[in-house]
Amino acid sequence: MWDYITERHSQLLYQSYQHLSLVIQCVLLATVIAVGLAVVVHRNPRIAALAGGVSAIGLTIPSFALLGLLIPLAGIGTATSVVAVTFYAVLPILRNAVVGLAGVDATLIESARGMGMGAIRTLLRIEIPLAWPVILAGVRVSAQMSMGIAAIAAYVLGPGLGSFIFTGLTQIGGANALNSALVGTLGVVLLALVLDALLLLVGRLTTSRGIRV
Amino acid sequence: MTALDPGPDTQPAGGKNLADAKGAAAALATSRRRRPSWGVLLGQPLFVAVVIGAWAVWRSNAELDAIEQRQLEWGLLGRLTVQHLQLTVVATVIVLAIAVPLGIALTRPGVKRAAPVVVAVANAGQAAPVIGLVVLLAIWLGFGFWTAILALCLYAILPVLRNTIVGLQSVDPTLVEAGRGMGMSNRAVLGRIELPLAVPVIMAGIRTALVLVVGTATLATFIDAGGLGSLITTGIRLLRYPVLISGAILVAALALLIDWAGRVLEEVTRPRGLE
Numbered sequence: 008m009w010d011y012i013t014e015r016h017s018q019l020l021y022q023s024y025q026h027l028s029l030v031i032q033c034v035l036l037a038t039v040i041a042v043g044l045a046v047v048v049h050r051n052p053r054i055a056a057l058a059g060g061v062s063a064i065g066l067t068i069p070s071f072a073l074l075g076l077l078i079p080l081a082g083i084g085t086a087t088s089v090v091a092v093t094f095y096a097v098l099p100i101l102r103n104a105v106v107g108l109a110g111v112d113a114t115l116i117e118s119a120r121g122m123g124m125g126a127i128r129t130l131l132r133i134e135i136p137l138a139w140p141v142i143l144a145g146v147r148v149s150a151q152m153s154m155g156i157a158a159i160a161a162y163v164l165g166p167g168l169g170s171f172i173f174t175g176l177t178q179i180g181g182a183n184a185l186n187s188a189l190v191g192t193l194g195v196v197l198l199a200l201v202l203d204a205l206l207l208l209v210g211r212l213t214t215s216r217g218i219r220v
Numbered sequence: 221m222t223a224l225d226p227g228p229d230t231q232p233a234g235g236k237n238l239a240d241a242k243g244a245a246a247a248l249a250t251s252r253r254r255r256p257s258w259g260v261l262l263g264q265p266l267f268v269a270v271v272i273g274a275w276a277v278w279r280s281n282a283e284l285d286a287i288e289q290r291q292l293e294w295g296l297l298g299r300l301t302v303q304h305l306q307l308t309v310v311a312t313v314i315v316l317a318i319a320v321p322l323g324i325a326l327t328r329p330g331v332k333r334a335a336p337v338v339v340a341v342a343n344a345g346q347a348a349p350v351i352g353l354v355v356l357l358a359i360w361l362g363f364g365f366w367t368a369i370l371a372l373c374l375y376a377i378l379p380v381l382r383n384t385i386v387g388l389q390s391v392d393p394t395l396v397e398a399g400r401g402m403g404m405s406n407r408a409v410l411g412r413i414e415l416p417l418a419v420p421v422i423m424a425g426i427r428t429a430l431v432l433v434v435g436t437a438t439l440a441t442f443i444d445a446g447g448l449g450s451l452i453t454t455g456i457r458l459l460r461y462p463v464l465i466s467g468a469i470l471v472a473a474l475a476l477l478i479d480w481a482g483r484v485l486e487e488v489t490r491p492r493g494l495e
Contacts, residue, residue, distance in 0.1 A: 064264070064476065064479075066431075067431055067435075067475050067476055067479040068435075068472045068475055068476070069434070069435035069436075069438045069471050069472065069475050070435065071435075071438040071439060071449055071452055071471070072438060072452065072467070072468040072469075072471040072472045072475070073468070073472075074452075074468075075452040075455065075456070075464050075465065075467055075468030075471075076465060076468040076469075076472075078456065078461075078464060079461045079464070079465065083456070154349060155349040155350060155351070158349040158351050158352065159349075159350075159351050159439070162351075162453075162456075163456065169349070169351065172349070172351055172352045172355050173351075173355075175355050175356075175359065176355045176358070176442060176443075179358065179359055184359055185356075185359050188352060188355045188356050188359060189356060191352055192348050192349060192352025192353070192355075192356060193348075195348070195349045195352060196348055196349070
């Protein structure tokens with residue numbers, strides 16, 4: 008297996024980079040979408056509950072089915088995997104953001120208003136920073152999930168390490184089938200661990216000092 | 221209420237285990253609410269019925285070419301659905317048969333200390349992307365139904381195991397004590413106090429497992445184990461969008477139905493005293 012890795016290390020590095028970059032970009036996009044949505048819906052408990060329900064139902068849909076539904080719209084390739092990964096990545100963040108924003112103490116918002124802060128400043132300086140650890144927990148779930156979904160998306164020629172796994176599948180019986188599948192799988196595990204550690208670090212750096220534990 | 225069910229306020233399951241984050245997230249979202257509203261319980265199957273109805277009308281009237289006709293033949297669709305359900309049910313039953321007793325054993329005195337180790341090992345196994353797991357097992361054991369079942373079981377065992385352990389651990393020790401004081405044997409305490417109190421948590425884990433399994437079973441087609449996923453792969457290979465979309469719709473509908481069945485099961489099995 009070591010020979011296999013050294014022989015293909017440039018391709019391996021490139022696909023790892025692609026995988027990681029796909030996941031990070033999609034999760035970033037998803038965070039923006041989800042927090043934006045949550046800001047809009049969290050004041051209305053009914054719509055917020057609906058958002059929670061949509062999130063739960065959406066996560067039930069098998070990723071392979073969603074990929075299938077997207078192909079006629081987005082074609083085979085990167086676009087489909089970006090849309091699919093982003094779709095699933097939004098859901099946990101949305102749910103956490105709604106809960107996090109709803110959990111901000113109303114008296115704090117009141118006092119911010121009393122200090123003369125406008126709605127947007129209250130949101131940016133009080134609500135989002137206080138909800139941030141909860142939102143970030145959702146981001147971590149999303150990131151882990153996206154790693155696996157991106158691997159499946161390689162079947163529709165999405166970028167990333169999943170291609171090694173599918174190469175292993177199609178070359179079954181061949182000399183390098185096991186190496187290929189194993190490298191792809193372990194690579195994804197490794198990337199997931201790295202990204203999770205990275206997000207923990209981001210969490211430490213971006214959590215407001217007053218609520219750091 | 222428990223570590224399973226911290227609500228989104230605390231560290232989610234994702235930190236501890238990577239691969240089943242999706243299922244865990246799905247379960248967390250709903251298990252936080254003590255009682256799902258009947259609106260959700262009725263709305264979900266109604267929605268599925270409408271979607272399937274619309275699809276069936278389309279299927280009966282659409283003009284399909286010969287290949288599409290063959291792929292979307294009613295008998296074949298029925299067989300694939302049955303295969304998919306078989307994969308789901310067999311895997312879930314095996315998972316239950318292993319994970320629940322194991323979880324019970326791991327909370328008994330003496331073995332208790334092994335629990336974190338076992339959960340850690342299970343977590344580590346789950347970190348792999350499921351498609352990788354499926355392919356690696358197929359390379360090792362060959363294609364077919366039972367390889368797919370093994371992959372599904374490995375993938376779904378963790379939520380049930382973890383929830384069984386957490387559910388049993390979160391039973392109020394004073395209740396166990398009271399049972400002992402009444403002269404109950406260990407077995408009676410387990411059967412009449414601990415397990416009934418842990419049932420909601422265990423059931424939440426089982427629903428998570430069901431959702432994971434029904435979704436993952438779509439990948440069984442890659443190793444010739446059948447299921448509705450094969451419509452999607454066929455649709456992609458032959459570039460026949462009707463087949464592809466039909467497969468995706470049927471798989472999604474089945475997943476929603478299974479999720480719904482899990483919810484109903486959760487409601488039905490909840491012990492009366494815990495309302």
